[in-house]
Amino acid sequence: MKLVVQVKLLPTPGQAAALDATLHACNEAASWVSEVAFGRGVKRNFALREHTYAEIKQRWGLGAQAAQHVIKKTCDAYTALKANLKAGNLGQPWSKRYRRATEEPITFRPEGAQPYDDRMLSWQITDRTISIWTLSGRMKGVAFTASPEQLARLALYRKGESDLLYRDGMWFLQATCEIPVTEPNADPDGFLGIDLGIVNIATTSDGEIMAGRELNRGRLRERTLRTKLQKKNTPSAKRRLKKRRRKEARRAKDINHKIAKHVVAEAERTGRGIALENLTGIRERVRLRKPQRATHSSWSFAQLGAFIAYKARRAGVPVVHVDPAYTSRTCAECGYIDRANRVSQSWFACRSCGFVDHADRNSSRNIRARAERLWRRGAKSTAPDSPPKIGRGSGRERSATPSGARCANPPL
Structure with a gap:
């Protein structure tokens, strides 16, 4: 991988x-x-x-x-x-x-x-320096910084091209590494269902709720500040906008990485697989009022799903994506489906058997049950072979991107 x-x-x-x-x-x-x-x-x-x-x-x-x-x-x-x-x-x-x-x-x-390929760039990993081709000739002794873990990964698995880029006043090198993949667990002891949401970023079928209140409050603050600065439109406001750009995205990415790492570690520890909803196209299927559109558009469910998938693939944990239809309206105890079962955003109360639970936990249990049925019918892990781009800051890792992804976008 x-x-x-x-x-x-x-x-x-x-x-x-x-x-x-x-x-x-x-x-x-x-x-x-x-x-x-x-x-x-x-x-x-x-x-x-x-x-x-x-x-x-x-x-x-x-x-x-x-x-x-x-x-x-x-x-x-x-x-x-x-x-x-x-x-x-x-x-x-x-x-x-x-x-x-x-x-x-x-x-x-x-x-x-x-x-850059190996003819144009060479790594001296123990010295934490590189030798790189430039218009001024070969430039040696350019220092770089990385964690001990990343240095070991570079020394063992670096293979192929590296990309030189300049971003926000800093220089970076992105080196491709061929990481060995753990054989997937062919006989998982059940599945860990994950319900993805906006208020609660992820809720597991074990009852663990990873709330997104802090992230959503931060997004609201960033949007409010961005609106004020754009209206002001002074040179200092533009400088501040430039300085704060991508801050919201970096915060969301960091939180998603931590959640994905925790979920995969729990599934690996208990010998289970991971069950996720297939939410492809949900933005096109849902019609929202204007105040809700910004919140829904900034929901990074695809990124979190990709993080879970590639981390699970490294750990040998199978991942199954299930149909999300009616998971929030179905009773996890008796299977009764009714729109009225969803009393509020956070509470579920079955109109048939009287079962009461947190709404997201009930949904995650339904997701788990569907994954187990699919697995018994012979479904395979749906973790992607080439996960989407998931860049992080200096000294961190991300998944490989297609060769065209390093180029600038068309002028839109």
Whole structure:
């Protein structure tokens, strides 16, 4: 299984200037290659290389390996765009967003990530330094920081390309690691049902409730502050907005990682599998009033599900996704289904047998029962082989992303 270990670089001012010039040149060249690919209709690597390779080396002074990676990065970006269009992620063909994505060539941000292979980048893990190619030549002794655990993972499992990127005034390297996967438990002792929600982020069938009140209050504060700063629109307000961007997302990601780690550890300790709801498309199926839309849109259930899935795969814990229909209205004791059973957001009271329980715990028990029935009928673990992107801060890990994901998004 591929994971990406992200480490923070600690360059000197001179080294940072060389890295900055290199990154800007690579992305400027990639934008030019994108224009050529768009104008000629050539978006395959080897065919596009015939039209652009020599010009990239002469015009921007890039080395042979860097020029090839620039061309490949551009092709990967168009492959990702094609997949997004096919999946409907950019709307319908007549929509403004779809037209803007298809009627203009892809552009790359000046600080967009640039891939490096082992010919352009070498690691001195014991010394915590790297040697990296730049426009100014090979630059040695660039320091980086990482935890002992991450250093060990880099030394044992690093394989393939690494991506150089600049974000929020800091330099990072994202190194791909090929992590061995534990054989999945073929005979789990039942399942741990997980009900995902907005008020309570996750509730287990064991009765453990991981509430999201703190996270939701933080999101509300961030939205309120963001609205005030946007209305003010002064230079200082813009600086503060830039400083606080992604803060809400980082907080939610950290909480989701902790919840996923706890859930997988509990399932592994007890020899059980994990049962999750298949919530794909829930935003399209639910109609909400305007005050509820921001809260519902910021609900990161897909991220939490992906975190649980990839951590479970590493631990050999089977994961089964079940149909979520009527799990909140079904009595976990007698199976009676009625909308009136859900008395409130937090309480469930069966109109048939009188069973009373916390609503989310009742739902998680129904999810557990459905997973056990599916497993008995021969269902397999549905943990994905290539989990979605789940980046974290310096010294943390994330799952591997498709090659096109390192490129800048189309101009939308």
